[in-house]
Amino acid sequence: MKLVSSSPEMTEAIGFNIGKMLKTGDVTALYGELGAGKTTLVKGIARAYGIENRDVTSASFTIIAGYRSDPAFYHIDLYRIETDEDLDNTGIWDCIGGDSVSVIEWAEKIEEELPEKTIKVKIKTVDINKREITIEGIYEEDWHNL
Template sequence: MRFRSSSAEGTEQIGQRIGRCLNPGDIVCLYGDLGTGKTTLVRGIASTFGIPGRDITSASFTVIAEYPVDPFFYHIDLYRIRNRDDLDSTGIWDLIGGASVSVIEWAENLGELSGQRQGIISIWLSDCGEGVREITMEGIHADTWNNL
């Protein structure tokens, strides 16, 4: 599925709709250059789990932000993760999947999600100029999306 959003608010709204499609255990992988709207999208997703938008930030020193809502929600930013050792030392493998919902910025730094296929939602964001972002998603069924 592919959408265009012409404002940060529009991107948050798409995020809310994504949030309503998620189930415990889901891992949302976000891909896109600096400033394409990943954190903005996370804000929308998080709001469907009762997390206020202002709580979702992109503090450069925070790799994993944990929100003890039900299900547990993790906002993960792998921008500064350079290799497998860095990644492993974050403790990420004990948190994602299971019963929690995770949303991961710079998911390219995750490497392979060993054999996992189910519960992975991949989202690509790109800047089309003039405040327009293109958002492409895989892993959400059109039926689920349309029946919200």
């Protein structure tokens, strides 16, 4: 499914709709260059779990931000991860799947380890405010029935 966003607000709204469709245990992988809008989309997904917008930030130091929502929500940002050792030290394997919902920025760094049914969202910068958002793993029909 391919959508076009013409503002950060619209990207956040798309994230909110994705969040509403996710089920416990789901993993969502986000792809897109620096500034594409991954964190903006995560703000919307998190809002579907009652997490406030301002509580979701870009990870300068935090690699995993966990929220005590029900189900637990994890925002994971692998930008700074360079080695398998770095990765294992984050505790990421306890934060994906299971009883939680997780969203991963720079998911290509663990592409091989992602669960088979991972929802993949690719954000492409078209121009200053325009983004092309491709979603794999969510049925277009379900989306329109939201």
